[in-house]
Amino acid sequence: MITLPWTRVVVRGNSMAPTLRDGQQLLARRLRRDPRRREVIVFRVPDPELPHRIKRVAAVAGDPIPDWLTPTLPDVAQVPAGFVAVVGDNPRSQDSRQLGLVDCRDIVGAVRGA
Known part of the structure; x- marks a missing residue:
């Protein structure tokens, strides 16, 4: 089975506004790195x-937990290996406060130019 380096995704919602718009189609490149x-x-x-x-991505493995995330993760001083903290560009979006730290194994890809 061939795994393509790109996957097509469609933006749903306004969590990344104004950078990305609802309904916008993007190409995400599969990551072969952190x-x-x-x-x-x-x-x-x-x-x-x-x-x-x-x-x-707001913080990567080894970074201190961002100040805005410390109330959610009071006992965690830094982002653990294999995880990232995420934030939306829209201040009202869900982020790691609601979603928790994102396991890097769940990352589908990265969007270029966003």
Whole structure:
């Protein structure tokens, strides 16, 4: 079976507005490396209605937990290996405060130019 380096995703909702618009089609490149800070990623979540989310990486493994996330994770000083903290560009979007830290194994790919 051939795995393509790109996957097509459609933006659903306004969590990444104004950077990305609802209904916008994107290409996400599968990552063969660790995600980077400020990179826009697509990742899987256990929600049959909306199985993917698109968010910006706020912190990577080894980074201190961002101040805005410490009330949610009071006993965690830094992002553990294999995880990232995410945030939407829209201040009202869901982020790691609601979704938790994202396991890098659930990352589908990164969106270029976003």
